Amino acid sequence: xxxxxxxxxxxxxxxxxxxxxxxxxxxxxxxxxxxxxxxxxxxxxxxxxxxxxxxxxxxxxxxxxxxxxxxxxxxxxxxxxxxxxxxxxxxxxxxxxxxxxxxxxxxxxxxxxxxxxxxxxxxxxxxxxxxxxxxxxxxxxxxxxxxxxxxxxxxxxxxxxxxxxxxxxxxxxxxxxxxxxxxxxxxxxxxxxxxxxxxxxxxxxxxxxxxxxxxxxxxxxxxxxxxxxxxxxxxxxxxxxxxxxxxxxxxxxxxxxxxxxxxxxxxxxxxxxxxxxxxxxxxxxxxxxxxxxxxxxxxxxxxxxxxxxxxxxxxxxxxxxxxxxxxxxxxxxxxxxxxxxxxxxxxxxxxxxxxxxxxxxxxxxxxxxxxxxxxxxxxx
Amino acid sequence: xxxxxxxxxxxxxxxxxxxxxxxxxxxxxxxxxxxxxxxxxxxxxxxxxxxxxxxxxxxxxxxxxxxxxxxxxxxxxxxxxxxxxxxxxxxxxxxxxxxxxxxxxxxxxxxxxxxxxxxxxxxxxxxxxxxxxxxxxxxxxxxxxxxxxxxxxxxxxxxxxxxxxxxxxxxxxxxxxxxxxxxxxxxxxxxxxxxxxxxxxxxxxxxxxxxxxxxxxxxxxxxxxxxxxxxxxxxxxxxxxxxxxxxxxxxxxxxxxxxxxxxxxxxxxxxxxxxxxxxxxxxxxxxxxxxxxxxxxxxxxxxxxxxxxxxxxxxxxxxxxxxxxxxxxxxxxxxxxxxxxxxxxxxxxxxxxxxxxxxxxxxxxxxxxxxxxxxxxxxxxxxxxxxxxxxxxxxxxxxxxxxxxxxxxxxxxxxxxxxxxxxxxxxxxxxxxxxxxxxxxxxxxxxxxxxxxxxxxxxxxxxxxxxxxxxxxxxxxxxxxxxxxxxxxxxxxxxxxxxxxxxxxxxxxxxxxxxxxxxxxxxxxxxxxxxxxxxxxxxxxxxxxxxxxxxxxxxxxxxxxxxxxxxxxxxxxxxxxxxxxxxxxxxxxxxxxxx
Numbered sequence: 001x002x003x004x005x006x007x008x009x010x011x012x013x014x015x016x017x018x019x020x021x022x023x024x025x026x027x028x029x030x031x032x033x034x035x036x037x038x039x040x041x042x043x044x045x046x047x048x049x050x051x052x053x054x055x056x057x058x059x060x061x062x063x064x065x066x067x068x069x070x071x072x073x074x075x076x077x078x079x080x081x082x083x084x085x086x087x088x089x090x091x092x093x094x095x096x097x098x099x100x101x102x103x104x105x106x107x108x109x110x111x112x113x114x115x116x117x118x119x120x121x122x123x124x125x126x127x128x129x130x131x132x133x134x135x136x137x138x139x140x141x142x143x144x145x146x147x148x149x150x151x152x153x154x155x156x157x158x159x160x161x162x163x164x165x166x167x168x169x170x171x172x173x174x175x176x177x178x179x180x181x182x183x184x185x186x187x188x189x190x191x192x193x194x195x196x197x198x199x200x201x202x203x204x205x206x207x208x209x210x211x212x213x214x215x216x217x218x219x220x221x222x223x224x225x226x227x228x229x230x231x232x233x234x235x236x237x238x239x240x241x242x243x244x245x246x247x248x249x250x251x252x253x254x255x256x257x258x259x260x261x262x263x264x265x266x267x268x269x270x271x272x273x274x275x276x277x278x279x280x281x282x283x284x285x286x287x288x289x290x291x292x293x294x295x296x297x298x299x300x301x302x303x304x305x306x307x308x309x310x311x312x313x314x315x316x317x318x319x320x321x322x323x324x325x326x327x328x329x330x331x332x333x334x335x336x337x338x339x340x341x342x343x344x345x346x347x348x349x350x351x352x353x354x355x356x357x358x359x360x361x362x363x364x365x366x367x368x369x370x371x372x373x374x375x376x377x378x379x380x
Numbered sequence: 381x382x383x384x385x386x387x388x389x390x391x392x393x394x395x396x397x398x399x400x401x402x403x404x405x406x407x408x409x410x411x412x413x414x415x416x417x418x419x420x421x422x423x424x425x426x427x428x429x430x431x432x433x434x435x436x437x438x439x440x441x442x443x444x445x446x447x448x449x450x451x452x453x454x455x456x457x458x459x460x461x462x463x464x465x466x467x468x469x470x471x472x473x474x475x476x477x478x479x480x481x482x483x484x485x486x487x488x489x490x491x492x493x494x495x496x497x498x499x500x501x502x503x504x505x506x507x508x509x510x511x512x513x514x515x516x517x518x519x520x521x522x523x524x525x526x527x528x529x530x531x532x533x534x535x536x537x538x539x540x541x542x543x544x545x546x547x548x549x550x551x552x553x554x555x556x557x558x559x560x561x562x563x564x565x566x567x568x569x570x571x572x573x574x575x576x577x578x579x580x581x582x583x584x585x586x587x588x589x590x591x592x593x594x595x596x597x598x599x600x601x602x603x604x605x606x607x608x609x610x611x612x613x614x615x616x617x618x619x620x621x622x623x624x625x626x627x628x629x630x631x632x633x634x635x636x637x638x639x640x641x642x643x644x645x646x647x648x649x650x651x652x653x654x655x656x657x658x659x660x661x662x663x664x665x666x667x668x669x670x671x672x673x674x675x676x677x678x679x680x681x682x683x684x685x686x687x688x689x690x691x692x693x694x695x696x697x698x699x700x701x702x703x704x705x706x707x708x709x710x711x712x713x714x715x716x717x718x719x720x721x722x723x724x725x726x727x728x729x730x731x732x733x734x735x736x737x738x739x740x741x742x743x744x745x746x747x748x749x750x751x752x753x754x755x756x757x758x759x760x761x762x763x764x765x766x767x768x769x770x771x772x773x774x775x776x777x778x779x780x781x782x783x784x785x786x787x788x789x790x791x792x793x794x795x796x797x798x799x800x801x802x803x804x805x806x807x808x809x810x811x812x813x814x815x816x817x818x819x820x821x822x823x824x825x826x827x828x829x830x831x832x833x834x835x836x837x838x839x840x841x842x843x844x845x846x847x848x849x850x851x852x853x854x855x856x857x858x859x860x861x862x863x864x865x866x867x868x869x870x871x872x873x874x875x876x877x878x879x880x881x882x883x884x885x886x887x888x889x890x891x892x893x894x895x896x897x898x899x900x901x902x903x904x905x906x907x908x909x910x911x912x913x914x915x916x917x918x919x920x921x922x923x924x925x926x927x928x929x930x931x932x933x934x935x936x937x938x939x940x941x942x943x944x945x946x947x948x949x950x951x952x953x954x955x956x957x958x959x960x961x962x963x964x965x966x967x968x969x970x971x972x973x974x975x
Contacts, residue, residue, distance in 0.1 A: 107876035121880035
């Protein structure tokens with residue numbers, strides 16, 4: 001597909017954003033900091049995902065950028081243009097920011113047909129920005145072609161399927177060639193199969209058009225698959241920001257490790273250290289782990305190991321080196337493309353994931369190997 | 381300006397989970413008090429529209445009430461209770477109160493009993509002819525109270541009543557006297573049964589049938605199930621319904637005026653009418669009674685809305701939308717069916733047939749072979765050339781169409797303010813729109829008389845004062861329709877217009893209003909139909925030349941032109957029928973709601 005809809009370059013910079021709400025209890029003093037000193041920056045043409053559980057402030061952050069919520073503090077700028085700044089006293093209303101946004105419910109207007117929906121942002125222009133009717137139709141149809149809906153232009157919007165409505169919402173957000181595209185859980189209303197297709201479609205479109213994008217989701221698989229950069233949020237704060245592989249392989253907090261992907265969290269104490277290599281004592285046995293951080297001997301830590309990084313082998317181990325534990329198979333779950341084993345080590349249960357060709361029966365004795373490069377050390 | 385803004389407290393708190401509040405930046409309102417750009421800010425078109433709407437509501441709702449209290453408690457010199465003393469020292473006070481209570485309670489018991497039974501039969505049993513029951517529910521929309529009352533006079537008057545003439549050979553002359561408290565209860569009760577039916581129909585529909593089915597599975601009989609499960613579950617709805625009926629019985633004017641006054645059976649509303657009928661009018665006395673009625677009606681409406689909130693909590697038991705298997709009436713079916721058909725014949729067929737028959741007679745007479753062979757269309761022909769009647773039709777339509785259209789636009793904006801913004805005082809605004817519901821038509825008439833007799837606006841005794849009355853009366857119902865449809869429109873539909881660059885006015889015109897349109901249309905038609913039937917306020921406010929249809933019927937009744945009334949009434953029924961059918965065709969939801 002082509003880049004017929006050209007998009008202005010936009011760099012998003014968010015600095016020290018704070019947004020508070022009054023608590024629903026109605027107490028005047030109770031203030032919830034929904035967004036608590038959030039700073040983000042997105043390079044032009046990149047896709048940033050705000051990832052986190054519901055109530056973490058990701059949607060509020062997005063709505064602040066859109067202009068639908070008024071932050072208490074901070075600064076938001078796209079390119080050279082300041083959209084909001086508490087120190088400079090700037091607050092552009094949403095309808096003057098010129099950003100594209102796709103809502104979770106798509107917000108397709110049911111009383112308009114497909115073309116009317118797409119052309120709305122163009123028709124809403126006033127004064128010297130007003131476009132001729134011909135130009136409006138042309139640009140609307142071009143946007144529809146980008147999302148492959150041009151053949152449905154005159155259909156009532158309510159006739160479209162879920163996936164088509166989603167693309168229509170996207171076309172409407174892109175039609176005014178915004179410097180920044182905001183997506184609020186756009187795939188959460190689609191069924192599983194369609195969601196996977198749309199994930200790639202959306203990513204391809206975003207890359208082709210080169211539009212800077214902020215994407216909000218609570219689905220970590222989606223975030224890992226689509227993003228250039230992920231910002232994991234919790235309690236109104238950014239916990240960690242980085243490339244998807246960084247976030248997955250080197251989580252910097254217990255929350256990130258737990259929220260993104262499945263992991264084993266094992267509590268222990270630093271026994272010894274050699275450069276960035278550590279040996280950790282846990283009640284179940286010793287582990288070798290790596291950490292870029294500076295941790296003293298005796299520090300309480302948590303080791304995070306992904307299930308697919310743990311090797312399971314039959315019989316008891318012949319070595320007592322760190323990172324090799326004996327256990328028994330407590331349970332097994334066949335997942336199709338993988339098989340999970342729950343392995344009891346003392347009274348602790350380790351989750352492992354391996355190729356479905358490897359299967360151990362219940363109660364059989366196994367030993368587990370934890371590769372040190374996949375064991376991340378987190379502060380307890 | 382902007383410098384000062386930043387020091388102000390955070391604006392626009394949206395509770396998580398609440399519909400998002402968006403729009404022309406309502407927070408700006410708080411800022412307006414400070415800063416130099418106040419005027420410029422205030423003059424933004426969006427704020428102006430909102431401001432005008434708020435002022436309009438406040439003006440139309442509050443001014444009449446304040447003037448009523450002023451005129452009642454102030455006699456030109458001091459604050460006084462003199463008018464209350466005068467009103468309540470009149471002879472027959474205890475009798476009036478006894479009549480009022482008997483009439484209101486009696487008609488409530490009658491309408492709630494029949495209406496609830498009909499609703500239950502329709503929703504939950506296998507009774508045939510359900511369409512018939514629905515047809516009867518639309519009758520009061522098309523046959524106004526005054527016409528219905530007149531039809532019953534034709535049927536049950538001791539001298540000229542058709543039924544009495546049939547009964548005469550057996551029971552003697554004037555066996556049943558419609559001119560009595562019993563007669564009033566009968567006519568009013570039967571007339572308000574359909575509203576009870578509609579309200580209770582909704583209540584039964586929202587009840588999970590599995591609750592009843594499990595009672596049946598536990599071995600309970602049908603009657604026992606109804607008694608121990610069904611009725612307790614709909615009790616809140618039932619109480620709400622009874623209170624609405626009680627208030628509307630207290631407020632009703634047509635029936636007590638036509639059936640009570642001729643035999644000196646007085647109730648509150650007819651006493652107000654009587655006090656104003658003296659020369660010079662005893663406005664203070666009327667105001668004192670009107671204030672009493674207002675207080676009672678307000679208490680009833682407030683109590684009812686509290687009950688309704690509770691009953692909504694009750695309705696969380698409602699189940700999935702599957703069609704339950706209807707309960708079998710079994711052996712009781714023929715009896716129930718006979719009762720249903722009898723009700724239909726008495727409540728619908730008899731009055732309508734009587735009116736049609738009367739409209740075709742040269743002068744009123746009890747039907748006989750001779751009278752039936754002398755049917756004529758003369759009354760209808762005369763109607764066309766009868767100036768006042770034609771004029772009344774024109775007035776009724778111009779008034780109700782104008783009032784309904786203006787009100788629906790106003791409440792659309794008000795509903796938007798109340799639901800979508802966090803403007804200071806929006807809850808007060810919401811309550812204001814609710815207030816006219818507590819003002820009986822006659823009281824509204826008295827209040828507006830007070831206002832425009834003293835107010836330097838030259839609209840007393842003109843078309844405009846009627847328009848104001850209709851407008852005020854329509855605000856609560858219009859608001860119910862508008863806010864119900866506003867709640868159904870997701871906030872994101874407006875937000876996406878906002879992020880698309882549309883201004884508040886563009887969003888309101890292109891997105892909000894079109895989406896509200898079906899709901900607004902339903903409310904509009906309901907208002908038009910209701911306003912064309914309105915009598916009590918019009919009767920106090922009209923002036924010769926400004927009669928509306930219902931007032932014209934009242935005048936003709938006073939003149940004794942019975943057959944002309946019937947013809948005029950049939951025309952009115954026809955027109956209202958067409959309106960209601962159009963509404964149904966458009967799928968507009970009309971009927972359920974407060975009076």
